[in-house]
Amino acid sequence: MTPQLLSDIHAVILAGGSGTRFWPLSREACPKQMLQIVGEDTLLRQTIKRINGFVPTENIWIVTTEDKAQDTKFHLLPMGSLTEKIQFIREPLGRNTAPAIGLAAVYLNHLSPNSVMVVMPSDHAIPENEKFLSDLKVAIEGAKEDNLVTFGIKPNRPETGYGYIKIVNHMKTESKGLLRVERFVEKPDLEKAKTYISNSSYFWNSGIFVWKTSKILSEIQIHLPPLYQTLKAIESLLFQLDKPKELNEPNKLYELYSSLDPVSIDYGIMERSLNVLMVPATFQWSDLGSWSALDEVVDKDKEGNILKGNTIDIGSQNSIIFSGERLVATIGLQDMVVVDTPDATLVTPKERVQEVRKIVETLKQKGREEHLIHKTVERPWGSYTVLEKGEGYKIKRVVLKPGARLSLQLHRKRSEHWVVVSGIAKVTRDNETYLVHTNESTYIPIHTKHRLENPQGGFLQIIEVQNGNYLEEDDIERFSDDYDRI
């Protein structure tokens, strides 16, 4: 493959999912793609690493919703210089995969009409990168010949949680390792799944797709005409104004986008198109659809357990026990899932993990917070952990990376006491700037402009005691920020 070709290939990573099925580890502000549950990095960053270098970093596009975009950008910061080059496509709100892919196709088609786009979910596990890239090359060749190309995974169990792909004839290969798809099959019941697994014409649908931008747009025109019309309108809105990467008419865009039917690309296009080919994947794959999916991709101990964090177990088997710093003690569990986080614990048999969604639903209905954010929130400058909330006060541990600083800010409804427990803080308060050493404290009165900074090479750690009647994160007015949050 020539460098010329590669620059015509774009990777579109779908990162709009909320991943409630990994609660309590996943939260609205920390969806599944931002979790490190398999492998040595988070799923999103693994996905980027998987494709980066195969395509130029500038050709990596992340599609996510407006409300997740900033956190997603922050999430990429540990990737260093890559971060600046990766491009974002912001959906005004989530409308399932067909609109998301359509929006990306509009962008890419405008940029480079003959380019090939590789659509990748951001929250799947694919441990064997070389095999994936090798299969991807085959798919790209098929895509260039105006096919929609997908990847089929050879089933090893009668899985009811996946959609299936039926090929026309498992012996007959189209050119260069591609098989013709007869149809896409929705998630089957166990009975049907058992027949599929004994039939070599059935594969799991991996949700990874390769096609030319022009081709997917013409398929959308055929099979989802209302989506096509709206995409054309969005295209005029975005590009007539000659600011291709900015959403300069956010209200109009929101109006257009929110009018779309939330339909999946599988249901809207793949099940209907007559031009679908499949690469039989040689790589291992899991969509990590639930906690029990870890069994497929994580090494187990000799009793079949996956134990992580601060755990003590006596005689459990085939169980998944995820803890952090708190102690989780388990005795004699069989096929169970126990997930512990600082503010919530889940206990369920593996066979009922899908119902975690109902727990999250219940939390929403009750106006609770355990599905929204974690006690520890990662920020580009470091992190903060809510240690306790009480009537009229909130206590945080705030950690600043070497050289980092928070925004110059002001609170209208709270004052703050800061006690430095390690490092040296540089504090700006109104017009004065001073140092606060370990075991010293300072006070930020209400309505006072202030800034916290770590001027040194080590980490700075402070304990912040907030006082006030309203102590939410939105009581903040920023005057200057290193991370463009004003």
Next chain:
Amino acid sequence: MTPQLLSDIHAVILAGGSGTRFWPLSREACPKQMLQIVGEDTLLRQTIKRINGFVPTENIWIVTTEDKAQDTKFHLLPMGSLTEKIQFIREPLGRNTAPAIGLAAVYLNHLSPNSVMVVMPSDHAIPENEKFLSDLKVAIEGAKEDNLVTFGIKPNRPETGYGYIKIVNHMKTESKGLLRVERFVEKPDLEKAKTYISNSSYFWNSGIFVWKTSKILSEIQIHLPPLYQTLKAIESLLFQLDKPKELNEPNKLYELYSSLDPVSIDYGIMERSLNVLMVPATFQWSDLGSWSALDEVVDKDKEGNILKGNTIDIGSQNSIIFSGERLVATIGLQDMVVVDTPDATLVTPKERVQEVRKIVETLKQKGREEHLIHKTVERPWGSYTVLEKGEGYKIKRVVLKPGARLSLQLHRKRSEHWVVVSGIAKVTRDNETYLVHTNESTYIPIHTKHRLENPQGGFLQIIEVQNGNYLEEDDIERFSDDYDRI
């Protein structure tokens, strides 16, 4: 019964147990008798209320070990004026029930040679007080005729966790409702337990005993002569010096007491004595030997679950789910026990709850702390909660009751920042005394005498950030204390 008679009756409450089987709710510093797991008060306070009024409060004796005595006294403070009247017998260390009861008998026999002692464990559940007292009257009559009297519980299941009592003839009553005991039977296997339950001559051994102090001492003389010899030596030590309620020769006492064999009263006396009668109990009873014992004494919902605290459950059955403020979400559990505390969570099937002991053993071996104290520690002046421990710092929330104050104290290895989050604090620091209002802070340098006081009618709440290289509770020098801890 005449008042004269009642004043000759003493209640001896055994409160030396550590109750590891209720971990993580029970801790070394918060044993089972101090837990409110059944009914509206802790088990120890329920035990005291059960007998108080039947005997004068001055006749209630609590036998506990030296290291638990202060915490046990503090635990009784909510009982108000009763607290002052209840008497303590302090064992230098735990040596099982025969020495504990022998020591109490020595005290009582010295005080009032013809008195009857009612021996009660402090950590059992007896919800029907009237029935208990009615049966107790029958037992006392038997005890006055120089018998050892016990209470037998009619079994309703083949329990292998209890000892059994076999009576001579279940139809033949001795005078006034008492049955003659043929023998005590140790915990049986399931096979045997099943035969016992179908035989009306077998009862559960409740561990509640009534006898004259002179009688139990003469039985000890017969069946446990070495214990008797040591008890005589302890008697001389304690009472020749004419300070009957103080252990004025602690080292000598320790030496004598620690030389004793740790033997239970059941094994040492009850299985051997020829003078044992039994009252067939009319009251409901459980020894609460493990988490699964709650099933016998706590009301369940229609699915057979016992849910407490911050829980969300979907479709569990016959399970016990105990939480505090943290959320515990459970799905489809069957016959499981989940117990959550701020620093540790336990998950186990009911049938394996006995193995909780092994978890505690593991924690001890590893030098961990989750079996020692809770994050929140109740004190007579209020409570403190460890919110976080880190390298060089520890954060506590400290709550003071109205009018309460801590000791005048000094720390040699740490300084403290105090931020008042509700109420007004009166602070003594070296020679100055000043007020610190809500949203103000103060600093207590290392090596500085200080005192924290709540001068007002409401609760005072402060956040304490400790700094230092050694932050344990034993870094405290007290100069003045309202609770005699100097």
